[in-house]
Amino acid sequence: MLTLPGLIDPHVHMREPGATHKEDWASGTAAALAGGFTLVLAMPNTHPPVVDARSLAAAQAAAMAGARCDFGLYLGGTVDNVKQAAGLAGRTAGLKLYLDQTYGPLRLDELTAIAAHLAHWPPARPIVAHAEGRSLAMVMALAHLHRRRLHVAHLSRADEIALVRLAKQRGWRVTCEVTPHHLFLCEEDLPALGPGRGEVRPRLASRADQQALWKNLEVIDCFASDHAPHTLAEKDGPTPPPGFPGLETALGLLLGAVHERRLTRTMLVERMASNPRRIFGLRAQPQTSLEVDERARWEVRAAEMHSRCAWSPFEGYPVRGRVTRVVLRGHEVVRDGEVRAAPGYGRNVFG
Amino acid sequence: MLTLPGLIDPHVHMREPGATHKEDWASGTAAALAGGFTLVLAMPNTHPPVVDARSLAAAQAAAMAGARCDFGLYLGGTVDNVKQAAGLAGRTAGLKLYLDQTYGPLRLDELTAIAAHLAHWPPARPIVAHAEGRSLAMVMALAHLHRRRLHVAHLSRADEIALVRLAKQRGWRVTCEVTPHHLFLCEEDLPALGPGRGEVRPRLASRADQQALWKNLEVIDCFASDHAPHTLAEKDGPTPPPGFPGLETALGLLLGAVHERRLTRTMLVERMASNPRRIFGLRAQPQTSLEVDERARWEVRAAEMHSRCAWSPFEGYPVRGRVTRVVLRGHEVVRDGEVRAAPGYGRNVFG
Numbered sequence: 001m002l003t004l005p006g007l008i009d010p011h012v013h014m015r016e017p018g019a020t021h022k023e024d025w026a027s028g029t030a031a032a033l034a035g036g037f038t039l040v041l042a043m044p045n046t047h048p049p050v051v052d053a054r055s056l057a058a059a060q061a062a063a064m065a066g067a068r069c070d071f072g073l074y075l076g077g078t079v080d081n082v083k084q085a086a087g088l089a090g091r092t093a094g095l096k097l098y099l100d101q102t103y104g105p106l107r108l109d110e111l112t113a114i115a116a117h118l119a120h121w122p123p124a125r126p127i128v129a130h131a132e133g134r135s136l137a138m139v140m141a142l143a144h145l146h147r148r149r150l151h152v153a154h155l156s157r158a159d160e161i162a163l164v165r166l167a168k169q170r171g172w173r174v175t176c177e178v179t180p181h182h183l184f185l186c187e188e189d190l191p192a193l194g195p196g197r198g199e200v201r202p203r204l205a206s207r208a209d210q211q212a213l214w215k216n217l218e219v220i221d222c223f224a225s226d227h228a229p230h231t232l233a234e235k236d237g238p239t240p241p242p243g244f245p246g247l248e249t250a251l252g253l254l255l256g257a258v259h260e261r262r263l264t265r266t267m268l269v270e271r272m273a274s275n276p277r278r279i280f281g282l283r284a285q286p287q288t289s290l291e292v293d294e295r296a297r298w299e300v301r302a303a304e305m306h307s308r309c310a311w312s313p314f315e316g317y318p319v320r321g322r323v324t325r326v327v328l329r330g331h332e333v334v335r336d337g338e339v340r341a342a343p344g345y346g347r348n349v350f351g
Numbered sequence: 352m353l354t355l356p357g358l359i360d361p362h363v364h365m366r367e368p369g370a371t372h373k374e375d376w377a378s379g380t381a382a383a384l385a386g387g388f389t390l391v392l393a394m395p396n397t398h399p400p401v402v403d404a405r406s407l408a409a410a411q412a413a414a415m416a417g418a419r420c421d422f423g424l425y426l427g428g429t430v431d432n433v434k435q436a437a438g439l440a441g442r443t444a445g446l447k448l449y450l451d452q453t454y455g456p457l458r459l460d461e462l463t464a465i466a467a468h469l470a471h472w473p474p475a476r477p478i479v480a481h482a483e484g485r486s487l488a489m490v491m492a493l494a495h496l497h498r499r500r501l502h503v504a505h506l507s508r509a510d511e512i513a514l515v516r517l518a519k520q521r522g523w524r525v526t527c528e529v530t531p532h533h534l535f536l537c538e539e540d541l542p543a544l545g546p547g548r549g550e551v552r553p554r555l556a557s558r559a560d561q562q563a564l565w566k567n568l569e570v571i572d573c574f575a576s577d578h579a580p581h582t583l584a585e586k587d588g589p590t591p592p593p594g595f596p597g598l599e600t601a602l603g604l605l606l607g608a609v610h611e612r613r614l615t616r617t618m619l620v621e622r623m624a625s626n627p628r629r630i631f632g633l634r635a636q637p638q639t640s641l642e643v644d645e646r647a648r649w650e651v652r653a654a655e656m657h658s659r660c661a662w663s664p665f666e667g668y669p670v671r672g673r674v675t676r677v678v679l680r681g682h683e684v685v686r687d688g689e690v691r692a693a694p695g696y697g698r699n700v701f702g
Contacts, residue, residue: 111484141492
């Protein structure tokens, strides 16, 4: 048995409030615990989005009632919530800026508004950006000029990782995360996935982009699932929304890479526990750990998962390592692979 | 009589080769001399565009045959000329990167190509970017990370000048130019101009943007006309191309501002002569100066101008200061307001 610290996923979508047919806090955090995550940071593009004191309070209430693992909530930046957002910073996991097209109503287009958020957000608190390609260089400039730390969400391309590498060499305070699906899938997998199920933002990239991520693992601070559940009816429908579930496949995929010596176990723990804890200023969860049967080999079966969305882009994919037991704050929340924590056991780490 | 150094316009479009019905080197540099400019740097978005050794040689030949004043030529960056452009750097005024929509075929969209140009272009040579809003922050990040100087073309908005101001405070090697039309016109002038004649990139901005430029004159390194002639038939036609002529109105407009004490004469000379000379590494033009009747008041009349395009967005606008005499390298090239230099008198300052 391998013992690991509780894993932290800094990028999940719990879909509550507003789209609980896809996921809610109870189902999404069951998936988290089953996947070895004891703390998740949830994105604000719910319905309504989390952008002010009222919507933050509503999202917190839903999370406190439903969450089986610990959590934090991001606040979304909009054109008109600059000062309000800054005032709420201490109660959130960070500020999320959507700077490119994705799922949900939050998107900032104008330089003026983006710069205003970077100028006003408290420097000690994290800022996370969905920023692809040119947008990534743009927000990096603004963050650096305004002396803010920047965490780059789901970096996916060779040019992006080259840019973050260079900025780190120059001493810029930038960190980044990469998703398992951008590490293990590329656009060559799209025909097998099908057009709707393959929709994700950032899009699955080229084989060369995928290889560039593996070649630059030392530049990658975190692995983040970007768990973004939608139902199969939606994914196979006429306007498929972008997003993959990922909480229950991340660890198995990455332990597979450890087995194949593409990654060391130490690197995995840094990117799934210690680095996100440091970057997001998360207090240690006492008496929290997981046990993993590292030798277990299995194939991804969405039917066995806890996420309400009931599908996976990795269906049938061979992975390694079974989470058999999870202890969260002294309580056994997963036992023999079964999630035992009740909704409401999770705590708001920024409450 | 006021004596000034020969003015330098770092941003003109001479339309030759490819669109000599709008302007050519002979007509465009007659306009330059009439406006007090003894040196112009010409943009590469001709037909064909100036992007390689062959097109540069053709453009140089056209300019040497037609130019009445001295000149330099920019080279345009494309997705596939990164190394070739860098190899031609010493024969050009600089690298021009089109990072937003404008007139002509040159536009770079992908981060990969933009970053490659900034990584390969010789650090000592200028890079000029058409980059508005978000694109401006993007290219500033890339230039700074790759340790390149960046000159920002026709900056026009409050958020952009705030960004350049901050970057200068932080020690970034960035300079910028502003056009007379963004200083003297704004979107409130569009109804009077009409939809076609009002088309220009960057667009005429808001009154607040216009005021921000005047409030930040110390951040502005150069005044550049962005002389971009199109015929009235084109401007009033079904698909009006963006662009204003400007060489023959720039000095009069700015001397008007000097008269109104919105600007000092020293600031004008810095921005129209000494700063562009320093930024673009231009050798002094010996025995070169102009005489201006500073007290002369006149109204802009396109019919009296030398530019082939035969219209002005400033028609009827009251301005100050008549260029009565221009001496370029010891020869009187304008006398009693009449252009006397022949086509071919102008020299390629990077030849």
